[in-house]
Amino acid sequence: MKFFIDTGNPGEIQAAKDMGVLDGVTTNPTLLARENKPYKELLAEICRITDGPVSAEVTAVDAAGMFKQGKDLAKIADNIVIKVPIIKDGVIAIKKLTSEGIKVNVTLCFSSTQALIAAKAGATFISPFVGRLDDISTSGMQLIEEIITIYDNFGFETEVLVASVRHSMHVVEAALMGADIVTMPFNVIEKLLNHPLTDIGLKKFLDDWAKVKK
Secondary structure (H helix, E strand, O other): OEEEEEOOOHHHHHHHHHHOOOOEEEOOHHHHHOOOOOHHHHHHHHHHHOOOOEEEEOOOOOHHHHHHHHHHHHOOOOOEEEEEEOOHHHHHHHHHHHHOOOOEEEEEEOOHHHHHHHHHOOOOEEEEEHHHHHHOOOOHHHHHHHHHHHHHHHOOOOEEEEEOOOOHHHHHHHHHHOOOEEEEOHHHHHHOOOOHHHHHHHHHHHHHHHOOOO
């Protein structure tokens, strides 16, 4: 399973790369706005840090506008992937962008029918938002299971990119289900390493070592 980091912060992206676990980056307008830099310059900087896919989201809501923005964003770097919302005009834009060889990450997916439409339109990635579904007492991970089953049934090549990840168990469940990718904030990546028995065991080893006569 591939790990993407969900951030617009170059420092966090570099830290994930230094850990050896970075396969790609997802951004959105909110994440980029937090960095208070010109967004194209920021995206170019991110693309210099990683060779993996870097998702950049359109802000237009009409098909022509999404296509125009997507074409413009794709010029920033070869590894830019265009994020498009799963709405009717978005589906039209997905088809047009992919027909020109531009990779598309379909975002704001909350149902298996939306995921099916995205795959049929040629999406490179589908991004179901599991955390936001959990927030409204709906199982986000059940949606992931449904999408994986549907894609496997028909041999769709669209990769399942689990998004809106809030904690380590989302990552574990996604891995058990066979999701292709999980994108998560840097603090969730760090939490994947945490275990109290590791901390206790390390402390004991170091305490015992301190008693060794040198």
